[in-house]
Every structure is written in C-alpha cells, then in structure tokens.
Amino acid sequence: MAIxxxxxxxxxxxxxxxxxxxxxxxxxxxxxxxxxxxxxLRLAPTLGRPPRDIAAELAGESLRRDLVESAEPAGPGFLNLRVSDSWLVAALNEILAAGESFGTGTAADPERIQVEMVSANPTGPLTVATARNAAYGDSVARLLAFAGHEVEREYYYNNSGTQMERFYASIEAIRRGEEPPEDGYHGDYIAELASRPGDPVPPMLARIESTLGRFRVHFDSWALQSDVETEIPAAIALLDTYEADDAVWARTSAHGDDKDRVLIRSDGTPGYFAADAAYVRR
Structure with missing residues (x-):
C-alpha cells in the first residue's frame, strides 16, 4: 500500500x-x-487577472485554512510557503511510523514479477562475475518491490547437460585416483567434493546458497532443470506438434513465431524449447 x-x-x-x-x-x-x-502565473491567462493578485488571494486562503505558517506572493506571481513546526513534526512521525515502507507503492498497476538471477550451473563456486549478476538482479528486485510490485526471486539451476556430465566425470576421476579430464573441472573444491561420499551436487548447491546468503542476496525459490525435465511430456501434450526429420516439433510459426521449434531432437533428447515449455507450464 502506498504511503x-x-x-x-x-x-x-x-x-x-x-x-x-x-x-x-x-x-x-x-x-x-x-x-x-x-x-x-498559470491561472492568470485564464482568469484575465494579474498573477501577483491571484497569488495574494491564494496566500490569504492558505492562511485562513491553516495550511501553512506563512504564505507570501513574490516576484511576478509566485507563491512562497513556509510550513509550521507542527506540520514538520507530523510529517516526520509519518515517515518514522512507515519505516522501510515509506515511499513505496508508486506503481500505477502493481504486477506479479519474477526476477531470475545468477542461475549459474552447480559445477563450482560462484565467481566475481556471478556475484555482479546477483547484485544487479537483487537491485532490480528491490526496486520493483519498493514500487509496490509482488516480486519473486528465483535461482534456476541447470543441473543437467554437458557441463554437469563433465562435472561428474571430474569428481569420479578424482575418486579413482586419476586427474580430471582435460575438458573437466579442476581445483581444490573438486578434490574436496570427491572426498565426500554420494552425489556431489547437493553440497555444491549448499555452498552456492551459503555464498549468496553472505552476500545478502536471498531467493524465494530454487528451480532445478532436472525437475523441470520430468514435466516435459506433460507440457508437450498441450502443444500443437508434428514429427519431421525424426524429431518432434512445436508448430510455433502458426502462433506468431518466426519459425517452428524443436521439442525432441532426433537423438531423443529434449530441446531447449521443451524445457522452456515445461517451465512455463508450472
């Protein structure tokens, strides 16, 4: 609510x-x-009167209504006002009572807005560049919330695909006493994760979330690509699709898109659009 x-x-x-x-x-x-x-000055042409005379009348009415401490016409027709100490005290009390919400709610039409930010793959610690994205994204979210919008901050983990395969391969290589693949991941954190039993992703996620918490960037939801992918079949069932070249396509060109989008590639793996469709369906 606006203050x-x-x-x-x-x-x-x-x-x-x-x-x-x-x-x-x-x-x-x-x-x-x-x-x-x-x-x-703005009223003078309409009223056909000297602006200073109008300013004098407005000054008198302002005082009569006890709106200000003093009101004086000035120059060609300006009206100078001085508020009372009691007005200042009342205004300050309103500000103090409102606290952090003072000045909020300026959006003409408040909306529900999701700000997805950072969303780095859980293959390593957050970098300075990623922290920059967190700062930008959180600033945008704070400004939107301050303006009166309902804002949700989301981190989208892409915990599947080629990068994740290389991450797992690097961990397993260390566990076997070997060096990680050349195109894999290297560093002390890989050795640390490899020393723990089980899936290395959960502790990596925990580390990322802890880092962001210390950076004072907090999220309302954490989405996992692997969870979204389980919902792809249900999402595809709702789309206008066809098969061509051993792949499944969404007929998006019939709905305003510049071309159709592949949903299931010829090798059976889902395309980016399929995951997007499943995410939007949520």
Whole structure:
C-alpha cells in the first residue's frame, strides 16, 4: 500500500481552492520559504487577472485554512510557503511510523514479477562475475518491490547437460585416483567434493546458497532443470506438434513465431524449447 505523502497532501489542499493543479517546488533560496508554486502565473491567462493578485488571494486562503505558517506572493506571481513546526513534526512521525515502507507503492498497476538471477550451473563456486549478476538482479528486485510490485526471486539451476556430465566425470576421476579430464573441472573444491561420499551436487548447491546468503542476496525459490525435465511430456501434450526429420516439433510459426521449434531432437533428447515449455507450464 502506498504511503501518503505529506507534501502531496498539502499540494492537494491548495489545488482544492486554486482551481488548477498545484505543484510544489523547493526554492533555491531558503529565505523564500519551504515550498513555492507558480500556479498563479498559470491561472492568470485564464482568469484575465494579474498573477501577483491571484497569488495574494491564494496566500490569504492558505492562511485562513491553516495550511501553512506563512504564505507570501513574490516576484511576478509566485507563491512562497513556509510550513509550521507542527506540520514538520507530523510529517516526520509519518515517515518514522512507515519505516522501510515509506515511499513505496508508486506503481500505477502493481504486477506479479519474477526476477531470475545468477542461475549459474552447480559445477563450482560462484565467481566475481556471478556475484555482479546477483547484485544487479537483487537491485532490480528491490526496486520493483519498493514500487509496490509482488516480486519473486528465483535461482534456476541447470543441473543437467554437458557441463554437469563433465562435472561428474571430474569428481569420479578424482575418486579413482586419476586427474580430471582435460575438458573437466579442476581445483581444490573438486578434490574436496570427491572426498565426500554420494552425489556431489547437493553440497555444491549448499555452498552456492551459503555464498549468496553472505552476500545478502536471498531467493524465494530454487528451480532445478532436472525437475523441470520430468514435466516435459506433460507440457508437450498441450502443444500443437508434428514429427519431421525424426524429431518432434512445436508448430510455433502458426502462433506468431518466426519459425517452428524443436521439442525432441532426433537423438531423443529434449530441446531447449521443451524445457522452456515445461517451465512455463508450472
């Protein structure tokens, strides 16, 4: 929910009797007051009256309604306003009561937004480059949430495919007392993971999540590619498909895409679009 802005409330109160929208600006010179408006200058052509006279009337009405401590016409028709100490105290109390939510809720149409970030494969510790992505992504998520949107932060683990095969091969090589393959993974962390029994992925995931937690980047959900892939058949069943060249295709060109997309390759492995379809189905 948006927090009421005391300055906006003051501008709205002035607008009620000014007859035109009032915008309040901070004067460049503090001697000119706390806020100023040029509404009298904007009203003058319509009313056919000197803007300074209009500013004087608005000043009197502002004081009569006890909206400000002082109100004075200035220059060709500006209206300088000075708020009271009680107004400042009330405004400060609102800010303190709102806490971190002060100023939030500015989105005209709040939406549900998912911010996927980092999403590095669980084949090694996070790098500085990955941490940069975490900082960017978390900043975007915080700004969207501050604006009043419902934000979910997700980390998508691609724990299947060629990179993961090389990761497992590297671990198994160390366990056999051999060097990891040339195109595999090397480093002390591989030896450390190999020294533990069982699947090396869970402790690698835990390490990644711990690193992000120390970086103060927190996630609402953690998705695994392997889990998504189990849902591919159900997703394909919902699509407009056909078979060609020993592969299964989605007829996406009939639905606005520039070409059809392969779902199941000729070797029987799922294509990227198949995993995307399963993920969207979720």
């Amino acid at each position: 009421t802005d005391p300055v906006a409330r003051l501008a709205d109160a002035l607008t009620e009797f000014a007859g035109a929208p009032v915008s309040l600006e901070r004067p460049g010179d503090a001697d000119h007051g706390d806020y100023a408006t040029n509404v009298a």
